[in-house]
Amino acid sequence: MKKRRLVIxxxxxxxxxxxxxxxxxxxxxxxxxxxxxxxxxxxxxxxxDIEGNKHRLSDYRGQGVFxxxxxxxxxxxxxxxxxxNNQYHQFKDRGVQLMSVDIQESPLAVQxxxxxxxxxxxxxxxxxxxxxxxYGVDLLPATFLIDKDGKVVKYHTGELTENMIKEFMExxxx
Amino acid sequence: xxxxxxxxxxxxxxxxxxxxxxxxVLDERxxxxxxLDMRYEGSARRSQxxxxxxxxxxxxxxxxxxxxxxxxxITLLASIxxxxxxxxxxxxxPPDVYYEQEYxxxxxxxxxxxxxxxxxxxxxxxxxSMIGISLVICSLDRVVPLYKALKAQRVTRNEGFLKRQRLxxxxxxxxxQDFDIVKKHLKEKHYHVREENGDLLAEKGRFSRWxxxxxxxxxxxxxxxxxxxxxxxxxxxxxxxVKEGETTAxxxxxxxxxLQNNQFILQHYDKNKDKAFEKAIEQAGEVVKNYxxxxxxYKRVGESLPGEKPKLEKVTDYKVRVNHxxxxxxxxxxxxxxxxxxxAMTFMLTNKNTNQTFGEMKINFEDPKEKYDxxxxxxxxxxxxxxxxxxxxNGDPSTKSRVPNNPAFIFQMISPENPDGEKSFxxxxxxxxxxxxxxxxxxxxxxxxxxVSGFIVRKDSTLWVIILGGILFxxxxxxxxxxxxxxxxxxNKNGQIWIAAHTNKNWYGLKREIEKVIEDTKLNMPxxxxxxxxADKGGV
Numbered sequence: 001m002k003k004r005r006l007v008i009x010x011x012x013x014x015x016x017x018x019x020x021x022x023x024x025x026x027x028x029x030x031x032x033x034x035x036x037x038x039x040x041x042x043x044x045x046x047x048x049d050i051e052g053n054k055h056r057l058s059d060y061r062g063q064g065v066f067x068x069x070x071x072x073x074x075x076x077x078x079x080x081x082x083x084x085n086n087q088y089h090q091f092k093d094r095g096v097q098l099m100s101v102d103i104q105e106s107p108l109a110v111q112x113x114x115x116x117x118x119x120x121x122x123x124x125x126x127x128x129x130x131x132x133x134x135y136g137v138d139l140l141p142a143t144f145l146i147d148k149d150g151k152v153v154k155y156h157t158g159e160l161t162e163n164m165i166k167e168f169m170e171x172x173x174x
Numbered sequence: 175x176x177x178x179x180x181x182x183x184x185x186x187x188x189x190x191x192x193x194x195x196x197x198x199v200l201d202e203r204x205x206x207x208x209x210l211d212m213r214y215e216g217s218a219r220r221s222q223x224x225x226x227x228x229x230x231x232x233x234x235x236x237x238x239x240x241x242x243x244x245x246x247x248i249t250l251l252a253s254i255x256x257x258x259x260x261x262x263x264x265x266x267x268p269p270d271v272y273y274e275q276e277y278x279x280x281x282x283x284x285x286x287x288x289x290x291x292x293x294x295x296x297x298x299x300x301x302x303s304m305i306g307i308s309l310v311i312c313s314l315d316r317v318v319p320l321y322k323a324l325k326a327q328r329v330t331r332n333e334g335f336l337k338r339q340r341l342x343x344x345x346x347x348x349x350x351q352d353f354d355i356v357k358k359h360l361k362e363k364h365y366h367v368r369e370e371n372g373d374l375l376a377e378k379g380r381f382s383r384w385x386x387x388x389x390x391x392x393x394x395x396x397x398x399x400x401x402x403x404x405x406x407x408x409x410x411x412x413x414x415x416v417k418e419g420e421t422t423a424x425x426x427x428x429x430x431x432x433l434q435n436n437q438f439i440l441q442h443y444d445k446n447k448d449k450a451f452e453k454a455i456e457q458a459g460e461v462v463k464n465y466x467x468x469x470x471x472y473k474r475v476g477e478s479l480p481g482e483k484p485k486l487e488k489v490t491d492y493k494v495r496v497n498h499x500x501x502x503x504x505x506x507x508x509x510x511x512x513x514x515x516x517x518a519m520t521f522m523l524t525n526k527n528t529n530q531t532f533g534e535m536k537i538n539f540e541d542p543k544e545k546y547d548x549x550x551x552x553x554x555x556x557x558x559x560x561x562x563x564x565x566x567x568n569g570d571p572s573t574k575s576r577v578p579n580n581p582a583f584i585f586q587m588i589s590p591e592n593p594d595g596e597k598s599f600x601x602x603x604x605x606x607x608x609x610x611x612x613x614x615x616x617x618x619x620x621x622x623x624x625x626v627s628g629f630i631v632r633k634d635s636t637l638w639v640i641i642l643g644g645i646l647f648x649x650x651x652x653x654x655x656x657x658x659x660x661x662x663x664x665x666n667k668n669g670q671i672w673i674a675a676h677t678n679k680n681w682y683g684l685k686r687e688i689e690k691v692i693e694d695t696k697l698n699m700p701x702x703x704x705x706x707x708x709a710d711k712g713g714v
Contacts, residue, residue, distance in 0.1 A: 009233050016310060019401060020303040024296055026404035047481040056479070073573045075566065105576045108542045109559050116558075130423060130480040 035136025038155055042146045045131045047124035050107050064096045064172025065146040069137045071103045072113040076159035077141040081117050083162035087169055088121045095174045101126050148174040192216030194326035197335030210338045212676055217319035236311040245308055249301045256292035259284050306397045313390045329370035331663055339674040343700030348671050352695035359691040374664040385654020392646030399639035410633040418624045424631055432472040432486055438512050438625035439466040465509050467494045467627040504633050511628030516578045520619040523552055539578040551590040558584040563601050587614045660684050673700045
């Protein structure tokens with residue numbers, strides 16, 4: 001009898017406690033929640049680059065993908081671009097693909113930006129910010145590292161140094 | 175701790191004050207001269223008797239009404255604090271700047287204490303949840319013993335119990351048929367009459383005792399509804415900006431619904447047409463009559479990847495106006511804001527000396543062309559386009575954002591005289607000729623703007639839970655407030671007829687009812703012992 005009472009009270013308190021803990025937890029993480037987190041499989045998407053070629057993430061299954069979101073108005077993006085370009089040439093034949101996504105700009109602005117910085121990798125434009133929203137990107141530049149199985153292994157926001165880019169590409173090399 | 179066996183044979187849980195079955199006083203501490211305390215039928219509130227493990231201690235803490243009341247008072251005081259200055263969602267500057275700037279040291283303190291986001295702070299949520307826990311445990315701890323006690327009560331009651339009811343009286347002389355008349359009257363008054371060994375128990379309105387608990391269940395559901403907002407997909411409140419002529423995915427619909435904005439309309443009251451408001455309009459200047467967006471709602475059909483152009487199927491046309499949202503699938507799209515954005519600029523290639531023009535070109539900011547051919551050997555190339563122009567830290571031209579707030583161009587003007595072209599930097603109200611005097615200039619001709627409608631997308635699936643909680647709350651209040659639990663005992667004791675009665679409220683009503691019940695009999699009206707007690711004390 002006494003035992004039953006203890007069990008019932010414990011269960012009720014646990015249920016109530018769990019509800020409170022969940023509410024507090026949800027309230028704290030609601031602003032910080034990352035839509036695509038490390039360990040998740042990277043959502044598939046397809047974009048057209050400024051040359052008119054279509055790129056689909058899942059086509060690169062089996063290779064590592066360096067997915068970079070940027071804009072011409074963002075100074076750190078501008079700084080890291082030449083480094084990305086260098087490392088792109090180092091790794092493109094070693095199984096690492098670069099997917100460079102500009103956020104909703106006009107092709108002319110992007111093309112001229114690429115010409116100014118002498119970038120020769122394919123650049124895609126996300127015209128409706130759909131890919132950006134799918135990946136929950138807020139601050140630019142944002143970089144996702146996706147391994148050969150399509151899993152996100154790292155998410156980085158902010159400027160990258162050439163060494164970091166190299167390290168990142170090594171990491172996802174199949 | 176053992177159960178207590180009453181002399182009537184009923185076994186009561188430990189801590190019981192009044193025997194559940196016959197009402198005999200079991201607790202010796204109970205004062206013998208006073209009226210009985212009938213709260214919770216003298217049943218054993220479990221929490222007060224067991225106090226052993228940590229679980230019991232937590233349980234007992236929350237079971238106390240005193241604790242519950244304090245929690246409510248503290249929450250009320252905290253809520254008041256949150257109303258002194260505006261909360262963070264109602265300010266339009268970063269909070270670390272706003273509060274100090276607007277309210278000085280007090281504002282700074284207010285911000286540092288975290289009172290700018292009081293209703294979302296962890297301790298406020300904790301207070302509310304503690305009230306919820308207190309509500310659940312208080313109710314459980316009382317309703318179960320009360321239910322058991324009311325269920326176990328027998329018709330024949332202990333003498334001491336009857337004597338110490340507030341309404342009590344004895345009768346020596348009665349007619350044989352009096353008992354039957356009383357019974358008949360009681361039934362006419364919709365009492366539920368039980369008879370045992372020639373004793374009577376008439377009872378009605380017992381369900382009113384459950385009112386407070388129904389009310390509490392409502393409150394708990396209400397709180398639960400508030401908690402549901404934190405579950406993904408239950409509550410959506412997002413901004414959505416759609417330019418005229420564009421189609422955008424509605425947020426939080428999983429890329430299922432798309433909204434196309436055909437036109438944004440802003441109407442003002444016209445002094446000449448709306449004669450009735452003439453004076454007011456003169457006083458206030460421009461008064462907006464209508465904010466409206468003509469939209470088309472689409473639904474995506476088939477699968478498409480993010481970034482691909484989705485296949486859309488039209489659902490409906492709608493004119494979204496203030497307070498007239500477009501609703502679909504649980505979502506409501508409200509008109510909430512608008513802004514105007516540069517859409518295109520027109521220039522004319524002009525000879526600076528002769529002012530002769532050689533055709534005009536319109537640059538669409540969303541998709542500027544690399545080269546504009548004006549014919550007759552005249553053309554203009556855009557060498558550089560900066561939508562939101564500024565000089566960066568190194569003094570190089572660059573752009574602040576992708577929005578054409580301050581567009582600037584470096585043009586190359588090609589003419590038959592200058593087939594290699596002349597360069598000119600053109601920004602708003604500014605022209606720089608990097609290589610000295612040009613023969614030609616890009617004369618600014620005009621701009622086109624387009625409106626961008628601001629919508630709020632809202633979905634609240636928790637509303638029904640909250641409404642249900644509210645309805646239960648009110649049912650509980652009505653149930654407890656408009657009905658009373660009345661009991662009348664008519665019993666044979668020592669050859670006399672004793673009448674005792676109890677109600678949880680409205681004693682006056684009960685007395686009037688008893689008067690009617692004993693009409694046409696020789697039975698006397700029982701005394702109100704509380705009143706006579708007070709009269710004794712007052713010496714009247």
